Amino acid sequence: MDIIEQRTNEEARKRRKKPAPRPHTVLIKEQYCKGCSICVNVCPTGVLVIEETSKSVFGLIAKIEEPDYCIGCMLCELHCPDFAIVVDPEKRGGTE
Ligand code: SF4
Ligand code: SF4
Numbered sequence: 043m044d045i046i047e048q049r050t051n052e053e054a055r056k057r058r059k060k061p062a063p064r065p066h067t068v069l070i071k072e073q074y075c076k077g078c079s080i081c082v083n084v085c086p087t088g089v090l091v092i093e094e095t096s097k098s099v100f101g102l103i104a105k106i107e108e109p110d111y112c113i114g115c116m117l118c119e120l121h122c123p124d125f126a127i128v129v130d131p132e133k134r135g136g137t138e
Pocket of ligand 1 (some may be wrong): 071074075076077078079080081082103104121122123124125126127
């Protein structure tokens with residue numbers, strides 16, 4: 043992982059202040075995620091990080107590191123260019 047991804051993750055972790063009162067659920071559809079880090083950068087509460095993987099074309103993938111911090115703002119889902127992340131899938135029929 044290069045310095046850009048390391049800094050992306052450091053900045054995300056700094057945004058964690060306290061767990062959400064009623065955490066929401068986030069699902070990453072790994073088969074669609076290309077590891078662009080957009081969701082990591084837009085998440086206001088540092089739920090997501092980027093990590094290395096052998097599964098994706100670019101060798102990176104988004105990971106849910108702190109699910110208890112998700113406030114359900116939808117920014118990750120709305121910004122993902124590949125429709126690879128779904129917020130509250132069990133309520134919205136997005137599990138597949
Ligand atoms: S924005 Fe989408 S494609 Fe990019 S890392 Fe996040 S889930 Fe993956
Ligand atoms: S819904 Fe909001 S708080 Fe939850 S992971 Fe996505 S961007 Fe972060």
